[in-house]
Amino acid sequence: MSEAPAAQRTASADRAGSIDLLLRQPEPRAGWRVLPARVIALCAVELQKLRHDRTELYTRAVQPALWLLIFGQTFTHIRAIPTGGxxxxxxxxxxxxxxxxxxxxxxxxxxxxWERDAGVLNKLLVTPTPRSALITGKAFAAGLKSVVQALVVIVIAAALGVALTWNPLRLLGVLVVVILGSAFFSCLSMTIAGIVLSRDRLMGFGQAITMPLFFASNALYPVSVMPGWLQAVSKVNPLSYEVDALRGLLLGTPSHLGPDFAVLAGAAVLGVAAASALLGRLAR
Incomplete structure (x- = not known):
């Protein structure tokens, strides 16, 4: 006789709990649990884009191939730039x-x-996902696309006879460097987007800063051959630290891997913070 009332009390408690869940909004997950899920989801979306449409991958491989084929082989023959042997x-x-x-x-x-104009960004911002999680997810999605591009360039360079290392740990370090560098530059782009609020203006700013960043780095020539003022710019250019780390990992040349990784990681964190702070302005 005592088991029946106990079962009834349990059933009543379950019904009360179900009704309470319907009436009470569930508490959002903590940001530290949302962040990995958001990053993984956005990276999966980028992979799906590459799997369904490889046109961008092929077209973006043309420019680095031309740099290596024309610029690289020409200056290899004339030996005009000191490269340490x-x-x-x-x-x-x-x-x-x-x-x-x-x-x-x-x-x-x-x-x-584009997501703001399509109304997607506003829908994302009303979810309990932290803004920093959204920016971080997009930044590392950009890093994933850059990794695919980097692998294409590595294959082209190997086909041209470039003496690259195939050490798995060093190649893993290359992937980390590319992801951190791409995360910073994508956050820089999203920060500018939060300031200019227009695709046309962003295109103008992007074109205005990409080539100066490239030429004010050690990508084409050593820092030692630059004039003094350009050397100062190179020291605060994250691209210089990315290139220095890539040379040390892929070619085994003297580098500063510890400071390079620290600068790239710090730049990525600052980029996420800046883009997150301006995300709300972009959505207005």
């Missing part, structure tokens, strides 16, 4: 990897402006 095309290859990754990431703000 290695062929110039070998010296150039890591710089072209960094350049191609930057060119993908620096226009990533156009996508977030």
């Amino acid at each position: 290695i062929p110039y095309i070998d010296y150039l290859a890591p710089g072209i990897i960094a350049q191609s990754a930057m060119f993908i990431a620096i226009f990533y703000g156009i996508q977030i402006i």
